[in-house]
Amino acid sequence: MPPQPVLERHLIFKPRPPPGLANLPTGSGPQGPQQQELQKTRQMLNTPLNYVQVVGLLENKELTPRKEQPVVPNMNGDHDLIMTGDEDESEQNRKAFQWYLEFNDIPEPGKVSATSRAASKTRILEGDVIKFMNDLGYEYLSQYVTTGDKFYDQDTTLFLYKVMQASDQSTQNTTPTTATINTTPDISKLTPLDPSEGYVLQASIEIADGNSPDLKDKATQQLLAIKDTLRSSVDLTPGDRLALDTRVPVRRVR
Amino acid sequence: MCDGTLPWKQTHGVKLLETLFENQKDGKIRVARTIPRDIAAMPATTLILIPAPSGNPSSLANHPTPSPTSTLITHISRTYSPKPMGLYTLEHRLLIETSSLLPGHAAPRRYTHFLTLPSQYPGKTFVGTSSAATLGSVALPNELANGSATKPVDPSGELTLITIPSQPDTLFPLLMQRMSPLWVPRQAHRVEGGASFLIGDWQIRIGELRISGGQGQGRVRGCLCEIKALLGDDDDEDGDTQENNGLARAFFDDLLQGSGVDVSGIMAVKPVERGRDGLIRQYMDLLRFARS
Numbered sequence: 001m002p003p004q005p006v007l008e009r010h011l012i013f014k015p016r017p018p019p020g021l022a023n024l025p026t027g028s029g030p031q032g033p034q035q036q037e038l039q040k041t042r043q044m045l046n047t048p049l050n051y052v053q054v055v056g057l058l059e060n061k062e063l064t065p066r067k068e069q070p071v072v073p074n075m076n077g078d079h080d081l082i083m084t085g086d087e088d089e090s091e092q093n094r095k096a097f098q099w100y101l102e103f104n105d106i107p108e109p110g111k112v113s114a115t116s117r118a119a120s121k122t123r124i125l126e127g128d129v130i131k132f133m134n135d136l137g138y139e140y141l142s143q144y145v146t147t148g149d150k151f152y153d154q155d156t157t158l159f160l161y162k163v164m165q166a167s168d169q170s171t172q173n174t175t176p177t178t179a180t181i182n183t184t185p186d187i188s189k190l191t192p193l194d195p196s197e198g199y200v201l202q203a204s205i206e207i208a209d210g211n212s213p214d215l216k217d218k219a220t221q222q223l224l225a226i227k228d229t230l231r232s233s234v235d236l237t238p239g240d241r242l243a244l245d246t247r248v249p250v251r252r253v254r
Numbered sequence: 255m256c257d258g259t260l261p262w263k264q265t266h267g268v269k270l271l272e273t274l275f276e277n278q279k280d281g282k283i284r285v286a287r288t289i290p291r292d293i294a295a296m297p298a299t300t301l302i303l304i305p306a307p308s309g310n311p312s313s314l315a316n317h318p319t320p321s322p323t324s325t326l327i328t329h330i331s332r333t334y335s336p337k338p339m340g341l342y343t344l345e346h347r348l349l350i351e352t353s354s355l356l357p358g359h360a361a362p363r364r365y366t367h368f369l370t371l372p373s374q375y376p377g378k379t380f381v382g383t384s385s386a387a388t389l390g391s392v393a394l395p396n397e398l399a400n401g402s403a404t405k406p407v408d409p410s411g412e413l414t415l416i417t418i419p420s421q422p423d424t425l426f427p428l429l430m431q432r433m434s435p436l437w438v439p440r441q442a443h444r445v446e447g448g449a450s451f452l453i454g455d456w457q458i459r460i461g462e463l464r465i466s467g468g469q470g471q472g473r474v475r476g477c478l479c480e481i482k483a484l485l486g487d488d489d490d491e492d493g494d495t496q497e498n499n500g501l502a503r504a505f506f507d508d509l510l511q512g513s514g515v516d517v518s519g520i521m522a523v524k525p526v527e528r529g530r531d532g533l534i535r536q537y538m539d540l541l542r543f544a545r546s
Contacts, residue, residue: 018352019351034357044352045435050432105432120424120428121424122428124416126416127415128414128416131385132414135384135385136383137436
């Protein structure tokens with residue numbers, strides 16, 4: 001399978017502190033069923049929340065230069081690709097961006113040969129996802145773009161990419177709208193996060209059941225085999241756990 | 255022949271169309287009136303829930319009474335020989351704001367709904383979350399009885415809807431397991447093996463609504479009916495949904511006549527917005543209140 005050019009727009013959302021956290025009743029009255037319920041609610045409210053991402057994926061078709069319409073390197077910023085509520089899923093009418101709600105947990109602790117973390121990905125078919133996130137209890141924080149190529153080898157996905165950001169911080173922090181997030185970003189106007197313009201190579205395998213040690217072992221072995229294959233050109237190492245921590249610190253209320 | 259259940263409103267000089275039903279049981283001819291499509295926007299859909307007879311669940315188990323759903327389906331099939339239109343199934347899962355469980359929570363409660371209507375919109379799940387807490391459009395029984403039930407709802411400000419694939423079911427577990435400070439599951443309802451019929455210009459869906467999760471699991475909540483006028487199209491703007499709802503109610507009252515179904519405590523949700531999303535909002539509105 002040839003490499004697939006990929007562009008992903010990542011919108012980072014931060015959970016708002018639950019409103020009830022500030023209004024927790026203090027003091028301990030008689031221990032009744034009501035108290036137990038309250039204790040349960042208190043516990044739920046104090047569970048840490050994570051940053052989540054809404055990711056827009058723009059795949060090969062839109063990024064591969066077409067013969068009839070060669071894409072000029074400095075692509076016009078007005079080249080709008082608006083998400084519609086159209087149910088027509090035919091090739092021509094497909095939305096340019098495919099949106100996903102992505103959750104990634106902090107990687108599992110311990111000395112490991114490959115990072116493993118719980119992850120969830122939900123495809124958004126229709127709707128205003130930014131408003132939805134806001135109503136769900138998450139506020140927009142910032143965004144970045146990853147651009148690169150994906151290579152596939154059996155179960156493994158190799159993603160070679162650069163992280164790009166808007167050079168203008170204010171643009172990046174302004175809450176986007178459905179229209180702006182569906183506009184193809186002009187890569188030439190973005191600044192790489194790494195000034196040396198280095199690439200990240202990420203090798204990953206999605207496993208269906210994270211509780212299955214067999215599946216996890218198998219996936220780890222496959223990743224180690226890839227590491228071995230690439231040894232002469234690049235050294236793949238597990239990611240730094242704390243750098244990959246998505247949890248939002250909460251003020252504990254007792 | 256008109257039995258008087260039809261609220262007759264001669265507005266704008268509109269001439270109503272009449273559809274005749276011959277009741278094969280009593281030989282009477284019944285009339286349903288609809289507004290011609292070029293005058294009124296249709297179809298609008300009305301949802302109705304006939305609550306199951308309440309009582310001690312254990313005593314009900316010992317002396318089972320026939321459910322209103324099977325009674326109604328049998329009655330309609332016998333009386334009107336309707337055209338079968340396939341199955342009717344539904345799944346609804348409701349989450350509430352965790353903070354609203356605290357004592358003294360003053361603000362109106364916010365909800366997140368997961369609704370799947372496999373027989374109508376296969377493969378899709380509609381997720382609606384309260385954008386700002388507003389009152390629903392569920393009419394109280396006494397309001398319905400005198401036909402004054404019109405509680406206007408701001409359809410734009412109520413729920414923010416997105417659509418996700420039904421499978422794999424990833425978002426609901428995420429909310430349950432990873433967003434528990436924000437949302438907590440409340441209840442789930444299901445319609446399995448419901449039926450859909452065509453009677454004149456009306457499509458009616460009937461199914462037994464059961465609690466499938468949360469308190470009272472397995473219990474029958476009632477009979478859920480969706481009544482849709484088949485004339486007109488969704489694009490018309492200047493509809494008189496109130497009139498339409500009145501017609502749907504009159505039609506439904508006609509269907510119920512002689513069925514012996516106890517209609518006390520009946521709940522209805524009028525159309526508030528046209529098209530698919532309007533229907534989805536109606537369902538979410540009704541099923542939020544289905545728990546008494």
